[in-house]
Amino acid sequence: MADTKKEGKKASSRLLGMKFMQRSMEKEMQEQLEKERKRVISEAEWVLDTKDTTIQKPKIHIEVQPSFLPFTQDTTAGRRSFKSFNKLVEANADQEEKSQRLAREEKAEEATKISDKEFGQQMQTVRSVSKKSSKKRKADGEQANAKKPKVASDTFIKPE
Numbered sequence: 001m002a003d004t005k006k007e008g009k010k011a012s013s014r015l016l017g018m019k020f021m022q023r024s025m026e027k028e029m030q031e032q033l034e035k036e037r038k039r040v041i042s043e044a045e046w047v048l049d050t051k052d053t054t055i056q057k058p059k060i061h062i063e064v065q066p067s068f069l070p071f072t073q074d075t076t077a078g079r080r081s082f083k084s085f086n087k088l089v090e091a092n093a094d095q096e097e098k099s100q101r102l103a104r105e106e107k108a109e110e111a112t113k114i115s116d117k118e119f120g121q122q123m124q125t126v127r128s129v130s131k132k133s134s135k136k137r138k139a140d141g142e143q144a145n146a147k148k149p150k151v152a153s154d155t156f157i158k159p160e
Helices: 002-007 019-044 087-112 116-147
Strands: none
C-alpha cells in the first residue's frame, strides 16, 4: 500500500480525453521519438579507413550479338508523301528505292557469282561422289538380293 501512495494519483479518463491533455501527451511522445532517433543515428555512424584500401576498376565484359536489322543502309531524308498526297514526291522516292534495291541485289549476286571453271570443277566432284555412292548402292542391293531366298513366281506358299 505504501508503494501506491508514492506513485501519486493518476489522471481520470475524462481528463485524459480532453484535447489539451492529448496534445501534451503527443508532444512528450514526439520528444522521446526524436531523442531515440538521434541516439540511433549517433550509434550508427561508421568511420572507414580509406587510406589502406585500394580501389580496383571493375572489369567490363561486353558481349556483341549480330543484328539482322539493316542499320548500315542510309535512311532517306527529305520530303515524304502520305497516302498519295503528292504524286511527284512519291514517284521520286519510288525510283530512289528501286535503284537502291537494284544496287543491293547486284552486290549480293556478285558475292555469290562463280566462274564457269569453278562450276565445272564443282560438278566433277559432285559427279565423282555420286558415282561412288551409286556403285556402293548397287553392291549393297546385290548383297541384299543374294540373301533373299529366290522363290519361283508360279509357286504358292501357304501361310501358317
